[in-house]
Amino acid sequence: MKNQSGSMWKTIFQWSGVVVSLALADLIQYLLNPKSRWWDFYTDAKWTDIVVTTAGGITMYATIFGIVRILSGWINKKGLLKNNILVHFFLTTGVVVVCMFLLLYVENVFYEQLWPESAGGNGEVDVDVRNYLVVNIVVAAFVNSFYNSFFFFEKWKSEVMETNKLEILSHQLRENALQAELEVLKLQLDPHFLFNNFSILTQLIEINKEAAQEFLSSLSKVYRYILTTGKKDVVSLDAELRFVETYFHLIKIRHGETIHLTVDVQEADRRKGIPPVTLQLLLENAIKHNMSTLKKPLYLSIVSEDNGRIMVKNNLQRININYKSTGMGLKNIKERYLLLEGKTPEIAETPASFEVVLPLLNI
Structure with missing residues (x-):
């Protein structure tokens, strides 16, 4: 025509x-x-x-x-x-x-x-x-x-x-491809999260049924957050921190006073965005790869940095046990940031600590 x-x-x-x-x-x-x-x-x-x-x-x-x-x-x-x-x-x-x-x-x-x-x-x-x-x-x-x-x-x-x-x-095809990759990456979170926490729940049932019931209640709240953010690429940092608070309650049930979390985030940063479940994955990795005892507690912190960034940090006390890791946590975070922002978080390891600096996103 x-x-x-x-x-x-x-x-x-x-x-x-x-x-x-x-x-x-x-x-x-x-x-x-x-x-x-x-x-x-x-x-x-x-x-x-x-x-x-x-x-x-x-x-x-x-x-x-x-x-x-x-x-x-x-x-x-x-x-x-x-x-x-x-x-x-x-x-x-x-x-x-x-x-x-x-x-x-x-x-x-x-x-x-x-x-x-x-x-x-x-x-x-x-x-x-x-x-x-x-x-x-x-x-x-x-x-x-x-x-x-x-x-x-x-x-x-x-x-x-x-x-x-x-x-x-x-551009449309590229966006569709990126969106598909993001969906795949977000779907990886569910089995990773469930595997680790159901393992903890199994242990608690054998040790303390009341603690297991409380753990299951908190777990349902955490999983509800994952379901509600499943279709989102970015959530507010404030919502993510509230989710972390609920998640860390699960950790305290299991580990007690051997693990501590400090959150010091500026109000302006809380209004910015972050890929959902990012902080939970970083905390989970720190707990999985480091030992925590009453004499040597594991200290976790989430603090504001300059230029619209936050740092997730833990003291380094590696577990001397060889086990097969899925390697999914950090890889997932890097790939999601690369797709959303075009850059990856900064990761640094010293003899005393492990640090991940996350850029905050606009929402």
């Missing part, structure tokens, strides 16, 4: 160019010498002769622009020439000049046969004929250059619009 519309406009432009070219050539010729004997033809000749002459002029320009259109179509099929506007212009202009000479010669011969009394070597008429030849060549070349410029602009505009559409489609 689009190609048919473009072809229709080309046809309309070509035929309007024929009429405009003929009218413009006559106007310029008149402005150059309005008292020329050239115009006696239009006052002395029969109306049929005028119609035939006008039709001949239209035919001449239509022939020229038809040839130009065919030549342009041929050039557009050549890979090295199709996007070169100078090649288009010089080739078509050359064709216009040659065709104009030939067609004006034919028209002049026809004109002498139609109106023989004007022939006979009249100097003024000869000058007018030469002027008419030059004017028509200039007009045809001008209209041809305008024709080429117009359609190169239309082609350029069409290509730009097509490129923009492709870029928009590419």
Whole structure:
């Protein structure tokens, strides 16, 4: 449908160019010498002769622009020439000049046969004929250059619009792919979280049923948070900290005074965003990889940093037990930040501590 519309406009432009070219050539010729004997033809000749002459002029320009259109179509099929506007212009202009000479010669011969009394070597008429030849060549070349410029602009505009559409489609596909990756990464949280906490619940049932019941109640609240944030890529830090408070209650049931958590976050930072369950994963990793006893407690902290960041930190006292780790926690956080923000958290380990600096997101 689009190609048919473009072809229709080309046809309309070509035929309007024929009429405009003929009218413009006559106007310029008149402005150059309005008292020329050239115009006696239009006052002395029969109306049929005028119609035939006008039709001949239209035919001449239509022939020229038809040839130009065919030549342009041929050039557009050549890979090295199709996007070169100078090649288009010089080739078509050359064709216009040659065709104009030939067609004006034919028209002049026809004109002498139609109106023989004007022939006979009249100097003024000869000058007018030469002027008419030059004017028509200039007009045809001008209209041809305008024709080429117009359609190169239309082609350029069409290509730009097509490129923009492709870029928009590419962005949409990229966003869909990123969204799919985020969904996959968020789905990884559930089995990871459930595996660890059901293991703790199993142990508590064997040791203390009342503690197990309290643990299960808190666990249901924690899991409710995971379900409500499952379709979100970013949540407020304030909501995440409230979730951490409930989660840490589960930890205290299991570990008692062997683990401590300090939260010192500025109010302005609480209004910013963070990927859901990020803090829980970091706390869980710290607990899993470090020992905690009454003599050597595990200290966890979440504090505000400069430039809209927070730090999650724990003292380092590694468990000297080799076990197979899923490696899912930190990897999950890094990949989610990379997809959402284009950068990853800063992770640093010293002989005394393990630190993760998280950039806060806009929500």
